[in-house]
Amino acid sequence: MSGAMWAFLRRDYRLARTARLALAWQIVSVACTVPTMYYLGRLLRPPAPVLGASGGDYFAFVSVGVACLGLCSAGMGACAAAVRQEQMGGTLDVLLLSPAPVWALAAGASLWTMLVAAGQTGLYLVFAAIAFHLDFSRANVAGAAAALVLTMGVCAALGVLSASLVLLLRRPDVLTSLVTSASVLLAGVFYPTRVLPSALQRAAELLPLTHALRALRLALLRGDGVAALGTELRALLLFVLVLSPVALVAGRVALAEARRSGIPAG
Numbered sequence: 001m002s003g004a005m006w007a008f009l010r011r012d013y014r015l016a017r018t019a020r021l022a023l024a025w026q027i028v029s030v031a032c033t034v035p036t037m038y039y040l041g042r043l044l045r046p047p048a049p050v051l052g053a054s055g056g057d058y059f060a061f062v063s064v065g066v067a068c069l070g071l072c073s074a075g076m077g078a079c080a081a082a083v084r085q086e087q088m089g090g091t092l093d094v095l096l097l098s099p100a101p102v103w104a105l106a107a108g109a110s111l112w113t114m115l116v117a118a119g120q121t122g123l124y125l126v127f128a129a130i131a132f133h134l135d136f137s138r139a140n141v142a143g144a145a146a147a148l149v150l151t152m153g154v155c156a157a158l159g160v161l162s163a164s165l166v167l168l169l170r171r172p173d174v175l176t177s178l179v180t181s182a183s184v185l186l187a188g189v190f191y192p193t194r195v196l197p198s199a200l201q202r203a204a205e206l207l208p209l210t211h212a213l214r215a216l217r218l219a220l221l222r223g224d225g226v227a228a229l230g231t232e233l234r235a236l237l238l239f240v241l242v243l244s245p246v247a248l249v250a251g252r253v254a255l256a257e258a259r260r261s262g263i264p265a266g
Helices: 003-017 020-044 049-054 058-089 092-096 102-132 141-169 175-186 198-204 208-222 230-261
Strands: none
Touching (some): 003 102, 020 102, 058 102, 058 141, 058 175, 058 208, 102 141, 141 175, 141 208, 141 230, 175 198, 175 208
16 A cells, blocks of 8 residues: 555544544444335335346345445545545645655545445445345355456546546536436436336446446345356446546546646635
């Protein structure tokens, strides 16, 4: 881990220690969300075949969807939120003078948020499994890990794009909000994409979260391995290969422009 990333992590950890109420609230939100999804799922019995990999169990279906959405939203928005915070605090010029590469600045700015989001996601799934008997006994760890790594790669690329726009436009993060909203509507977080009109089903295929949710549900709930997840993993890999170079170029352009002209507090 680079020095810049360690510096970000130490700073954000110290700030988090002074805001323990926020951490407690995240735990409370998990404790409230999981039962809500469970009792909502009880309305959808007997099992619905359209729910696919979850075996018709709506609670299992929506639990993976909500957990993945939270992690992906954090991954996309963490870097942009950090940049905006520096803009509003008037400390962005310190970052602009740093010789650290784009990837180190982006990763460092996102690291603490992603660690917290990962912990919250893990807590959500563990609580669902222990308190409400969400069944992960057939989970394929390799398949889930492959899907998660590729999903985080896509989110990281989108995060750098979001941060680049915030840096250049001096406005709050719009890209993360747009992608998250579209994903909630189309990607199959709360309902399967098969219930959508055909035009919206085709649009859903253009969202990374659609493929991430399919892969994670198949791996965690049905036990599909890497080979069986080939179609969804290839789609996620394509997103990574397309978005990563674009994000790196956008990040370098945004940093170069900001260093050249200077960015005052927004």
